[in-house]
Each structure stands twice: as C-alpha cells, then as structure tokens.
Amino acid sequence: MSTTCDDLEKRLRKRAQEAVAKLLEQKAGRRDLSMSAMEDLVGDFESEIRQSLMQEMVADAQVTQQGLCEPCGGKLRYKGKKSKHVVTGRDEVVVERDYYHCEQCGIGYFPPG
Numbered sequence: 001m002s003t004t005c006d007d008l009e010k011r012l013r014k015r016a017q018e019a020v021a022k023l024l025e026q027k028a029g030r031r032d033l034s035m036s037a038m039e040d041l042v043g044d045f046e047s048e049i050r051q052s053l054m055q056e057m058v059a060d061a062q063v064t065q066q067g068l069c070e071p072c073g074g075k076l077r078y079k080g081k082k083s084k085h086v087v088t089g090r091d092e093v094v095v096e097r098d099y100y101h102c103e104q105c106g107i108g109y110f111p112p113g
C-alpha cells in the first residue's frame with residue numbers, strides 16, 4: 001500500500017469517527033428514543049458520512065491528476081475550488097473540487113472529472 005493510500009485511510013477513518021462522535025452526541029445517552037427519532041439520527045449520520053467521504057475521495061484523486069491540458073498541452077492555471085452537487089445512491093451531497101483553466105485553449109478542468 002502506498003503512502004497516499006495510508007493517508008487516505010487515516011482521513012476516511014477520522015471522518016467516520018467524527019460522524020460517530022456526532023451521532024452519539026446527538027443521542028446524548030438517551031435510551032428512550034422513538035424509532036422515528038432513531039431514523040432521523042441515523043439519516044443525519046448517513047448524510048454526514050456520504051458527504052465527508054466523497055469529499056476525501058475527490059481530494060485524494062485530485063492530488064494525483066494535476067498536469068497539462070490534454071487536447072493542447074497548455075499549462076493549467078489553478079482557479080480555486082468550486083462546489084459540485086453529486087447525486088449518490090439515495091441522496092445529494094455537495095463536494096468542493098479544485099478548478100483549473102488552460103491558459104492556451106481555455107478548457108476548464110475539474111479533476112477527477
């Protein structure tokens with residue numbers, strides 16, 4: 001396993017642990033939660049996990065995909081981050097992606113695509 005994979009694993013574990021901690025905090029030690037209250041808590045947990053893990057996966061892919069414009073070979077200029085709404089299995093999440101712009105032909109890039 002490469003260093004990058006180790007780093008990604010650490011970040012994914014950290015995000016998952018943060019989501020579990022938040023769930024427990026919201027549960028606040030209560031044992032009398034209704035089924036619908038549990039569904040709400042677990043639903044929030046699912047959204048949080050989906051959002052944060054997608055963000056880490058995108059960030060991980062972006063680190064390795066910077067370079068030159070494929071069609072023209074021009075230099076890509078970093079233009080900051082842009083939000084993208086991603087529809088996953090059941091839900092929609094928003095992830096931030098790095099945005100590059102080719103100085104030569106004007107094509108925009110959002111690695112990993």
Ligand SMILES: [Zn+2]
Binds near residue numbers: 104106
């Ligand atoms: Zn180009």
